[in-house]
Amino acid sequence: MLLLRSGACFFSDNGPIRARLQAIAERGLLGPDASRRIANSFAPVLRIWAEVLSVNGAHDAICGFGLRDVAHDQGLPVAMVLWRDGARLAILGAGAVVSKLNDQHAFVRAPEFDLAVGDVIEFGIKHPCTTIDKHDLIFGLDEQGDVSVALRTFFG
Structure with missing residues (x-):
């Protein structure tokens, strides 16, 4: 069984997490390579x-x-x-x-x-x-946009 504690770690978002990661990348304190990875590695997918x-x-x-x-x-x-x-x-x-x-x-x-x-x-x-917990299933899409997997969610 796969256990995720935070949806933002796995799915990123179109809001505060994305904005914070972009701010970290723009400051450049971790060097150019790390900043580039931070800016480009986390993309919202939900x-x-x-x-x-x-x-x-x-x-x-x-x-x-x-x-x-x-x-x-x-x-x-x-x-x-x-x-x-x-x-x-x-x-x-x-x-x-x-x-x-x-x-x-x-x-x-x-x-x-x-x-x-x-x-x-x-x-x-x-x-x-708090979007994931509203759904029993999350559908994963392939590169063509076709449903390739259905993931059941469980909350307790």
């Missing part, structure tokens, strides 16, 4: 994909995940990629923001993108530990 369920105009969407599905204690999820009909349509970056979560929905504002019902948005997580 994602939530959610369908756009409703749009209010072209730039405001309600997506199908919420407080029950994702951590919010260290910040809201980060909108990363817009998918349409199974193809990557756009990298969202700072052009899309999760403005709030309710129990089962996420509210996304994307003024630079035209969102449509049925689109899928890929979100990064700011606190993997």
